[in-house]
Every structure is written in C-alpha cells, then in structure tokens.
Amino acid sequence: MAKKMPETPMLDQLESGPWPSFVTNLKRLAQTDDQQYGDRMKDLLGQLEYSYKTIKGYWKGGTVGVRGYGGGVIPRFSEVADKFPQSAEFHTLRIMPTAGYHYSTEALRKMCDIWEEHGTGLIALHGQSGDIMFQGCSTEQVQPAFDALNEMGFDMGGAGPSLRSSSACVGHARCEFSCYDEARSLRMIINHLIDDLHRPSLPYKFKFKFSGCPNDCTDAIHRSDGAVIGTWRDDIQVDQEAFKAYVADWGRKRVIDNVITRCPTNAMSLNDDDTVEIDNRSCVRCMHCINAMTKALRPGKERGVTLLIGGKHTLQIGDLMGIVAVPFMRLETDEDYEKLKDLSECIIEFFAENALEHERIGEMIERIGLADFIEGVGLEVDPNMVVHPRANPFVRMDDWEEQADKWNQRQPAAAE
Numbered sequence: 001m002a003k004k005m006p007e008t009p010m011l012d013q014l015e016s017g018p019w020p021s022f023v024t025n026l027k028r029l030a031q032t033d034d035q036q037y038g039d040r041m042k043d044l045l046g047q048l049e050y051s052y053k054t055i056k057g058y059w060k061g062g063t064v065g066v067r068g069y070g071g072g073v074i075p076r077f078s079e080v081a082d083k084f085p086q087s088a089e090f091h092t093l094r095i096m097p098t099a100g101y102h103y104s105t106e107a108l109r110k111m112c113d114i115w116e117e118h119g120t121g122l123i124a125l126h127g128q129s130g131d132i133m134f135q136g137c138s139t140e141q142v143q144p145a146f147d148a149l150n151e152m153g154f155d156m157g158g159a160g161p162s163l164r165s166s167s168a169c170v171g172h173a174r175c176e177f178s179c180y181d182e183a184r185s186l187r188m189i190i191n192h193l194i195d196d197l198h199r200p201s202l203p204y205k206f207k208f209k210f211s212g213c214p215n216d217c218t219d220a221i222h223r224s225d226g227a228v229i230g231t232w233r234d235d236i237q238v239d240q241e242a243f244k245a246y247v248a249d250w251g252r253k254r255v256i257d258n259v260i261t262r263c264p265t266n267a268m269s270l271n272d273d274d275t276v277e278i279d280n281r282s283c284v285r286c287m288h289c290i291n292a293m294t295k296a297l298r299p300g301k302e303r304g305v306t307l308l309i310g311g312k313h314t315l316q317i318g319d320l321m322g323i324v325a326v327p328f329m330r331l332e333t334d335e336d337y338e339k340l341k342d343l344s345e346c347i348i349e350f351f352a353e354n355a356l357e358h359e360r361i362g363e364m365i366e367r368i369g370l371a372d373f374i375e376g377v378g379l380e381v382d383p384n385m386v387v388h389p390r391a392n393p394f395v396r397m398d399d400w401e402e403q404a405d406k407w408n409q410r411q412p413a414a415a416e
Contacts, residue, residue, distance in 0.1 A: 003038070004042075006043075006046035007049075008045055011048060011052065026048075030045060032121075041120060043085065044136070046083070047083070047087050050083065059077070059078065060079055062077050069199070071156075071160040071199070072094050072095075072159050073093055073094070074092040074093075075091055076092065087136075090135070091139065093134040094132075094165060096132075096154065096155050096165045096166075097167060099183035099186045100169065100183045101167075110152060111152070115134050118137060118141040118145035123135070130165050130167035158205070161201070161205060162201070163196040165190075166186050166210065168183055168212075169210065169212050176294070177299055179299060180212065180230050180303060184337065188337060188340075188341055189208055189340070189344045192345065203351070203359055204359055207226070209228070211227070213231070215287050220308075222319065225351075226308075226309060229307075231328065233303075235278070236278055236280060237301065238278065240275045240276070243275060243296035246293050247274040260276075263286075263288070303330075303331075305326075306324060306327055307343070308325060309323050309373075310361050311362065320362040323365060324385050325385070326379065327382050346378060381403065
C-alpha cells in the first residue's frame, strides 16, 4: 500500500514566493505511479520537514563507491531511518559534465531513464560544483547506475581531497567573445590528471574552471583553485562607424551615462564627431563596453589566457579571489597547450607536497607567501601579480633595475 503524502506546512511556505521552488518538484516526484519510487520521495519530504522543525540536519557520511574509483559518490545515510525508512540511504553520484555543456536530447532522456530505474529521478545539472548530480540512490544501486552512465560515455566526477570535476563555458562553440579553445583545454588537463580525480590523494580539493573571456561565465575567478580566463594583449577592436550608429540610435547622453562613464578606469572618451578613444593601457578587461556595444567593440586580436590561482569560498581564512599567476599566455599551437598542461601538473604537484591537510591552495599561498609559490612552480615574477603596493616604504632596491630589464625583455614590444 502506497504511503500517504506527509504534511509539510513549513516546506509549503517555500512554494508561496514568486520563484519556482524545489519543493514543488519533490512533491511531483513523490506522486508518481511507481510505489517504491514515490514512497522514497515522500519519506524524503517527511525527513526534510522534520529537519526544518528541529533545526537540525540528519544526514551522515559513510563509505560508498564504485569499483576502481576512490571518489565520486557522496554517501548520505539517514540518522532518522526509523522514522523515514524509505529515505534511509540517499547517496549522490557526481558525474563529470561535457565540456561546454553540450548534450543531445537523446543523451538527456537516457540519463533520466537511467536515474528513474536506479535512483529517484532527481537530477541537478551544473550547480556550484559543476557536476551532474544524480541525487537519491541506495547503496546496492550505486554500481549499476554508474555502469549504465559509463556505457553512455560519462565518467565519475570528483569528491573528497582530489582534483574535482571541471567546467568550461560554451565558449568557442558559439560565443563571439571566446579567446581560446576552452573545451580542448578542459579535456586536456583533466584527462592528463585523471588519476588525481579518481583516486583522492591531495591535501584537499582542487578545481579547474575555464572561461573564454573576462565575463567569466563559469565564475572561475572566485570559485576555482585554477582559473583559466580568456583575454587579449593588444587593443580593443573598434568599428568607429558602428560606434557612431550606436550614438545616433541611443543619443550622446545615454552613451556617456551607460558606457563611457562606467569604465572603471576612465579609459574611454567620446569625441565630438561621435567616435570613441580608448586608453588601452588603462583597460582592465571588465568587458562592460564590449557587452554593451557588441557591434562596435570586440576583444583584441592577440588572444590568450590569464591563469589565476587560489580562488575559493569561505573555509579557513574566508573567501579568496584568484591570484594572477600568469598574466598572459598564448593558446594557439599544440606547443602552447602543452605548456599549459605541464604548468597545471606542476601546480598540482606543488600543492600536493606543500599544503596542509584540509588546506586549499589559496590558503597555502597565504601561508607560505606568493614568492615561494612562484619559485616553486617555476614561474617568472611579473608586476601584474601584485595585488596592491606595499604599505611599508622600506624596500630593498638592490636588483630592481636588473629585474625591470628582465621584465621588459619579455614584453611584446621588446621582442619586435
């Protein structure tokens, strides 16, 4: 006999607002014709309501996995299984997404069929972790579910102190602002470091994310330990006739108020003839003007990536933005991509050898100092790595001229 829907007055309040609620979807899944499947979701709703009433979570961890993998499954065992027996086990499988989030409708439908057979049907695509989260599975169904997904060509994602699943924006496939091949970079690095993903052996987790331009659609700068952000080194491309057309259509006041004065470094000025001048040396790649005037402004032609290290959410020392480790790197030839792959491996190895347990790489850099990190991974010192000038004016200047000469020699103008 099928269970009755539990009374959930506190959860019901979450459906009263203007936005879609996950509670509505859970209730829909609980009312399926499949009795076993529906009973599990009803007990899940009951346990969630009970948690809200008691202001306490009742999920505990454990050990659940699939053959040959050390991570990828998030075990969830209920501490109140006597009250809600059908949701006693509610494990989550983390499955790696496709690079650029490209799926066929056939693949998506097959995923749904697999999870309705082996799990609850509850799937979360590309949340903050970037994985496909197949939520709600019993211990005995974890292996069959993974086998079915693996036959489709999908692999287990990361969990625990390991390299985690990566994500890349749609980028090269359809975005006009893309500055490099994001999908290639993702697959190259993850495939090369796959052992660190399948078999957790790091001090703590490490995430790579790939965004094709400074719009950073994957939130890589503040949500990943290794952020690869597309950028350009030369001037913004300007179509002055198209810019004049914007001025004629919007009016000078709207252009000034919404584009010119919103440049964070005041690098733009509107001429009397309705053309624009840009001080490209002051441009910080915020992308606002390019986003606003896509027909008139484009990223420069000399494109590549900036690599930032250490972004993360709150843990030991609070939120961190990524530190510039490589201000600009070309990604055009096979050799360029090999350099990125080798550097990523070097960074992971340095992190594995020098970080403390449960310490993210950004926290490690804060502890040992940026200078030691840069030396340890074999990077050249660059002024762009400095977050802000020293407050202490007493600085050794013995070899400043020598270091300045080295830096100048690496610049494009010096090479020409």
